[in-house]
Amino acid sequence: MKFSVPIFDVKNLSFVVKEQNILSNISFEIFSSEYIAIIGPNGGGKTTLIRMLLGLETPTSGEVKIYGKKLSDFKEWHKIGYVPQRASHVDSSFPASVLDIVNMGRTSQRKLFSPLSKKDKELVRDAMVKMDILDLAEKMVGTLSGGQRQRVMIARALASKPEILILDEPNTGVDVASQKRFYALLSKLNKEDGITIVFITHDIGVIADDIARLFTINQKAIICNNPKQTLSCEEMSSLYGIDAHLLHNHKHEH
Amino acid sequence: MFEMFEYDFMQRAFIAGIIIAILASISGTFIVLRRYSLIGETLAHSALLGVAIGLVAEYNPLWSAVVFALISAWLVEYLRSAFSIYSDAILAILLSGSLALAIILVSLGGAFNNSLFSYLFGSILSVSSEDIVVISIFGAISLVILLLFSKEFYFIAYDEEIAKTSGVKVNLLNFLLVSIVAVIIALSIRVVGSLLISALMIIPTIAALQFRVGFLKTVLFSLVIALSSVISGMTLSFYFSLPSGATIVMCVLCIFILSLVINKR
DSSP: OOOOSOSEEEEEEEEEETTEEEEEEEEEEEOTTOEEEEEOOTTSSHHHHHHHHTTSSOOSEEEEEETTEEGGGOOOGGGEEEEOGGGGOOOTTSOOBHHHHHHHHHHTTSOTTOOOOHHHHHHHHHHHHHTTOGGGTTSBGGGSOHHHHHHHHHHHHHTTOOSEEEEESTTTTOOHHHHHHHHHHHHHHHHHSOOEEEEEOSOHHHHTTTOSEEEEEESEEEEESOTTTSOOHHHHHHHHTTHHHHHHHHHHHO | OGGGGGSHHHHHHHHHHHHHHHHHHHHHHHHHHTTOTTHHHHHHHHHHHHHHHHHHHTSOHHHHHHHHHHHHHHHHHHHHHHSOOOHHHHHHHHHHHHHHHHHHHHHHHTOOSHHHHHHHHOOGGGOOHHHHHHHHHHHHHHHHHHHHTHHHHHHHHHOHHHHHHTTOOHHHHHHHHHHHHHHHHHHHTTTTOTTTHHHHHHHHHHHHHTTOOOHHHHHHHHHHHHHHHHHHHHHHHHHTTOOHHHHHHHHHHHHHHHHHHHTOO
16 A cells, blocks of 8 residues: 555444444544545444444444544544535524635634634635535525535535545535535545545545545445446445445446 | 703613613623623623622622622633533533522522512613713723723624634633623622613614624624614613613613514515
8 A cells, every 4th residue: 555654544443322323333544635435224333333433422332533632632634624524414594604604614623712714715615616605605504505505514624724625415405406416526635635525425436536435334444446347236235235226337337 | 851860860870771772782792793682681680699699798789799690601611612502501500500509508698588589680770870880890891801802802703613723812811701791790790680681782783793794793783773772772761660671671682673674585
């Protein structure tokens, strides 16, 4: 492998709830500038895995290291951009303009007792330009379309200048045209800006050409280093169930 | 119109009322956005327990109200994070528990009198010079903290988990916010009363939210609504001999209804 220190180093991770194994003995590493897609059936543990990477859930056993440090010792959270599944379902009565939301990306890095600096404002603007939402700055988030909201959420994550973006199916409820545009944006962020991307998705066929590795999670993990060739329909079926055939066909259509 | 300011007690009541309107509306915005509206009600009843202890022990009830509201706020946050009990259930348990204990204490201590009534329903006549000093000092500290961490509180209200994974110290700030709210409520019950203070915290924000504007404007609208309600409520209370807390709450309710009508779709 050409990379040395992994961003995430996951060893023997297990998560058990009420004697039910949600995740069993999962190990992997994620390196800088990789584009990783995570697939798996609903309830297979994808979101739980992401939440453990971010310290939002405590594993039953095993260890997560982030930039070589234990989660409890890690302080540079601005390097991580997280966009959860619910991101595009903003409560329409929440008083937030697009700018209010993207500004949040700078909140944890501003100095105590000081407002957003000139540099903060520049980073917020850059993120909005990148996501093509500058003209929406003063609009209320609740009035935007699903696709627009999705770009606002990514801009919020980008404003902290992250080295890795973790996205948990933020495209549910978004129309097909917006989804395609979104996938192109992710690919651009990965290729041009070198941002590592970890993306939980059901749309593996569409992004198969962009991704470096594919993680299939259904209680256990199958890591596929060359997703374009090696992931056979049979392997996928054993983990993914009937959906695998659909996905596989979908992949060939694109 | 201004003859009411010839009375010292009205001057004190207006100073206290304006400070409370500022504090209640700004802190209320964060509480409402966090879907934590009921905490005001709970902490007000815990503050009442503090008042009861102060009255029975013949000590300034304002101080004991602050202490008990703070203990209750910390208990709420601790129980919320340490046990899997619904937040609203915790608030309901502490609310009734505090009130029950307050009633028992007051009955045993024989302090069930007008003094307690003024804390239940608020009384502008009861605001002393010492109260003004205490309200000003604690009010200034609370306001500074609210403004300093407003961006963090707003981020947490928007999404606690995203804030956490962005490096915001969510647990610490949650404790800080409920502590400030506890202090503000304890300071406010003299004027608005423990049964009504939560209305002054919640309703101005809900009214402001009807205008569907950005965060800063929502805070400003809420502030203006709270200030207008307190000023008009106290004026009406003076001229028509009405109870101050209830009149203030009726004024804020009228503005809320107006905001609904204006923003009807």
